[in-house]
Amino acid sequence: MKKVLLIATGGTIASRKGTGGLTPQISPEDLLKYIEPTAKRFNIDTITPFNLDSTNVTPKHWEELALCIKNNYEKYDGFVITHGTDTLAYTAAALSYMIQNSNKPIIITGAQKPIDFDDTDARNNLSDSIIYAADDKSRGVVIVFDGKVIAATRAKKVRTKSYNAFSSINYPFLAAIFDGKIIRYIPCEEYSESLKIYTKINKNVCLLKLIPGMDEKLLKLMFESYDGIIIESFGVGGVPDYIKDTFIDLCKKYSEKMVVMATQVTHEGSDMAVYEVGADIKEKLTFFETHDMTLESALAKTMWILENKDDLKREEIFYKTINYDILMN
Numbered sequence: 001m002k003k004v005l006l007i008a009t010g011g012t013i014a015s016r017k018g019t020g021g022l023t024p025q026i027s028p029e030d031l032l033k034y035i036e037p038t039a040k041r042f043n044i045d046t047i048t049p050f051n052l053d054s055t056n057v058t059p060k061h062w063e064e065l066a067l068c069i070k071n072n073y074e075k076y077d078g079f080v081i082t083h084g085t086d087t088l089a090y091t092a093a094a095l096s097y098m099i100q101n102s103n104k105p106i107i108i109t110g111a112q113k114p115i116d117f118d119d120t121d122a123r124n125n126l127s128d129s130i131i132y133a134a135d136d137k138s139r140g141v142v143i144v145f146d147g148k149v150i151a152a153t154r155a156k157k158v159r160t161k162s163y164n165a166f167s168s169i170n171y172p173f174l175a176a177i178f179d180g181k182i183i184r185y186i187p188c189e190e191y192s193e194s195l196k197i198y199t200k201i202n203k204n205v206c207l208l209k210l211i212p213g214m215d216e217k218l219l220k221l222m223f224e225s226y227d228g229i230i231i232e233s234f235g236v237g238g239v240p241d242y243i244k245d246t247f248i249d250l251c252k253k254y255s256e257k258m259v260v261m262a263t264q265v266t267h268e269g270s271d272m273a274v275y276e277v278g279a280d281i282k283e284k285l286t287f288f289e290t291h292d293m294t295l296e297s298a299l300a301k302t303m304w305i306l307e308n309k310d311d312l313k314r315e316e317i318f319y320k321t322i323n324y325d326i327l328m329n
C-alpha cells in the first residue's frame with residue numbers, strides 16, 4: 001500500500017465557524033474521515049507543523065515545510081500539504097525552489113469552503129490530491145485544485161469565492177483529474193539530477209507596485225532596506241521618466257542587491273526591450289526581468305537565490321527553468 005504523508009497547515013479546508021468567523025480547527029485525522037473511501041486505499045500518516053489561516057503564513061513557515069519534507073522524505077511515496085488558498089500560490093512557488101528534482105510528488109491543496117459544509121470543494125480536492133500523490137507517474141511540486149493539476153510555479157489565485165480559484169499563468173495545466181482518474185496532458189519527466197532540499201531562504205525581499213505619479217521616496221527606502229527589490233511595473237515594462245534618474249542611481253549605488261522587474265499584467269509577461277521607457281535602462285543597468293514568470297515565483301526565486309547562490313551565478317540561475325517557471329529566457 002502506498003504511503004502518503006498528509007501535512008496539515010490550516011486554511012479554510014480545515015476551518016469551522018468560530019465566534020469571530022472561520023478559523024482552522026479540524027484535525028488532519030478528521031479531514032481524512034470525510035474522504036474515507038479514498039483514504040482507506042492508502043497508508044496515510046499526518047503531521048501538523050502549524051495551523052493557520054494562510055494570511056498568517058510567512059517565509060519562516062515555508063522553511064518549516066521544506067524541513068518537514070526533508071525529515072520525512074525517505075519514509076513516504078508522496079506528500080500532500082493542505083493549506084489556505086490565500087497565500088497558497090506563494091508557498092507552492094517557494095517549495096518549487098526549496099525542493100528540487102523530487103521524483104516523489106509533493107501536492108499542495110486547499111478549498112474555498114470548509115470540509116464539513118454540504119457544498120464543499122474540500123472533499124474532491126483532498127481526495128484528488130491523495131490519489132495524485134500515490135500515483136507512480138507523479139513527480140515534483142504541484143497544486144491540485146478543482147480537478148486540475150497546476151505546476152507549483154505557475155499558479156495564481158484569481159477568484160476569492162468560486163471553486164476554480166487558481167489559474168495556471170502562461171502555462172497549460174499539467175493534468176486533470178476526473179472521477180479519481182488522472183489525465184496527464186504533460187507527463188512528468190523523471191529527474192536525473194539528485195534531489196536537493198534547501199531549508200533556508202532570504203526573507204529580506206520587498207515588492208513595489210508602481211502607480212502613476214509614484215513618489216521616488218519609496219524607491220529610495222526600498223533600496224536602502226532590502227537585499228532584493230521587485231518592481232511591478234506597467235505593461236511589458238518600463239520605468240517612468242519622473243523616477244528614472246533616481247532608479248538608475250540606486251541600481252548603481254546598490255549593485256550587490258537583486259533588482260527584479262515584473263509586470264502588473266497577469267498574462268503574457270514582461271519584455272522591457274520593447275519600449276524606450278524600458279529599453280534605455282535595460283542597456284545601462286543589470287537587473288532581472290520576470291518575463292513569463294508569476295510574481296509569486298519571481299519573489300520566491302529571488303529569496304532562494306539570495307540565500308543559496310553565489311552572486312556570480314545569479315543571472316544564470318534566475319533564467320534557468322525550474323519546475324516549469326520560465327520559458328521566455
Ligand SMILES: NC(=O)C[C@H](N)C(=O)O
Nearest residue numbers: 011012053054084085086
Ligand atoms: N480559502 C481559504 O483557504 C482562505 C483562507 N483565508 C486561508 O487562506 O487560509
